[in-house]
Amino acid sequence: MRLSEIGDKEIVDLRNGSRHGQLWDAEMLFEKETGKIKSILVPDFQSKIGFLAGHDYMQLPWSSIIKIGDDIIIFESQ
Incomplete structure (x- = not known):
């Protein structure tokens, strides 16, 4: 799999459902x-206090x- 194929996928934590942007943001x-x-x-983004x-x-x-799907990358935090 190439980086260009997974860069637009959203990164999500399985444990609490929090979103961490796209792989391009990482x-x-x-x-x-x-x-x-x-x-x-x-x-x-959980530690972010204000917009700026x-x-x-x-x-x-x-x-x-855990899984790299069609639109999402799922990981499990510790």
């Missing part, structure tokens, strides 16, 4: 030795992704 962290995706930094306030990021391990 940053990916790679393993230096292998080039494999280690984790994704997704915006944590900056947002924090939540790091989710690639192993926490």
